[in-house]
Amino acid sequence: MRARIHRGAHEIGGNCIEVESAGSRLLLDLGWPLDLPLDADLPLPDVAGLADADPSLVGVVITHPHLDHYGLARKVRAAVPLYVGEAAHRIMREAAFFTGTGLTVEPAGFLRHREPFTLGPFTITPWLIDHSAFDSYSILVEADGRRLFYTGDVRAHGRKPGTFLELLSEPPANVDVLVMEGTNIRPGADVGERAVTETEIENACVETFDATSGMVLAIFSPQNIDRLVTMYRAAIRSGRDLVLDLYGAAVAAATGRETIPQASWERVRIYLPNSQRTKVIQSGEFHRTDAVRPRRIYAEELRERSGKLVTIFRTSMTREMEKIGCLADAHAVWSMWPGYLQEPSGEKLKAFLDRLGIGMTIHHASGHAAIPDLQRFVAAVAPGKVVPIHSSAADRFPEFVPGVELHGDGEWWNVG
Ligand SMILES: [Zn+2]
Structure with a gap:
């Protein structure tokens, strides 16, 4: 061989x-x-x-x-x-x-x-x-x-x-x-570098969530299922619900695992960003929205319960979230490789957060x-x-x- x-x-x-x-x-x-x-x-x-x-x-x-x-x-x-x-x-x-x-x-x-x-x-x-x-x-x-x-x-x-x-x-x-x-x-x-564990990330998130009076904007890849679980657990521990987008809900369902936070769970809600709504309409795959209909969260609740929510967030959602008016006292948690922050979409996101005076904390494990x-x-x-x-x-x-x-x-x- x-x-x-x-x-x-x-x-x-x-x-x-x-x-x-x-x-x-x-x-x-x-x-x-x-x-x-x-x-x-x-x-x-x-x-x-x-x-x-x-x-x-x-x-x-x-x-x-x-x-x-x-x-x-x-x-x-x-x-x-x-x-x-x-x-x-x-x-x-x-x-x-x-x-x-x-x-x-x-x-x-x-x-x-x-x-x-x-x-x-x-x-x-x-x-x-x-x-x-x-x-x-x-x-x-x-x-x-x-x-x-x-x-x-x-x-x-x-x-x-x-x-x-x-x-x-x-x-x-x-x-x-x-x-x-x-x-x-x-x-x-250096050989002395130890890994930050997923459990340590969870604990750090709880601290940040507790210190935030408004909405927590969680920036992470839905494909990182360990991190999805971390965000869910930290949300529950700080008395918040986790709001996923349709992509996050679809990936969670695709794991086929009942132990992974699913759209049907009581403390999980689904927000449908404009870009994903357009995708569903253009593809005609309405089963995607039908499947999560009872769990959806809309603008009014995002505004009224902002301090009780951890919402998955990405650069493509900045405009609509600002328009909804749910970002007063919000705080962002960056939970991906920090190098992405230097890339154009990361820079765009930072500029948006800066403009609205929203702070950002990085919690990430390799x-x-x-x-x-x-x-x-x-x-x-x-x-x-x-x-x-x-x-x-x-x-x-x-x-x-x-x-x-x-x-x-x-x-x-x-x-x-
Ligand atoms: Zn890999």
Whole structure:
């Protein structure tokens, strides 16, 4: 078995790994580079079978529903079998409707925790793992008596740390190569940096919500289900209801999990922003609004109960919320990667908040493992070697973990 990274060897995002055995090939992730605009004309990587018929490409496995792992998959020929988590697939379909990204391709099969399946000469075993995307997997690939384990994106400090701990206590045996993400192995990173946990974010949010007399504007990605739960729990703890938009409600429903805050819950309400109302009308998908009708909240209640609400908020909603008049004494909580604040939409949002005198606090936990957790991961799996991916400082891996072998984009290397 041999492998090559097509993109991601020296950057965060755009992950794509090709694995070959006995003339058959398999792709792990087919992501979009994070530094490239979504409308850029990016060609598929040089992999036979993606654009032209070639049966030696047996499939594409997508680890989780983040664009930097699946963003190029929409360009692949429909005949190429695609595998992804079942809830992840539903979430990507909702993203396709609401955001124009997402993925509408019908998968050939779904990834399930520790349920192996075969594709040509490969045996593939997904491992459910804690990450900021719902339904995320690490992937074990076996062929020719060799084993490659790909972390996908992982962390130990979200709401599913049990999945990380399970992997540590029952790791896949005899792994020849661990292809490991190192988002937090950055140029200036220090081994002493610990991860802020989702629970700590919840507690910090409660403090901020309690100190706010008006509406709390919660700025977070609805696809970050752990954060959705955090916002719900913090809202309840501070005596508020959580107001989701239709996208947030759709993603929560797409998880298929009764334990995730749903539109039907007593303390969850649904606000329909103008942009989403337009989308529903244009698509004719009125079942989307019908499903949440009894739970909807309108302008008058947003105004009257503003101090009792935590409302999901985004740049596209600024004008209508100002017009409704529900923002007196409001406070914003930024709960995404702070780097987005320097981008045009972040700058626009900051200017809006400044103009209305609305303060903002940042409460955010990384979607990625801190270095000590990566070290525990490597120690538990004890691989023959570690190949870095998804890092802006891959050359720093040897400072933190043993057995590192650096391989650039496009370079084939043997597994084992
Ligand atoms: Zn990710």
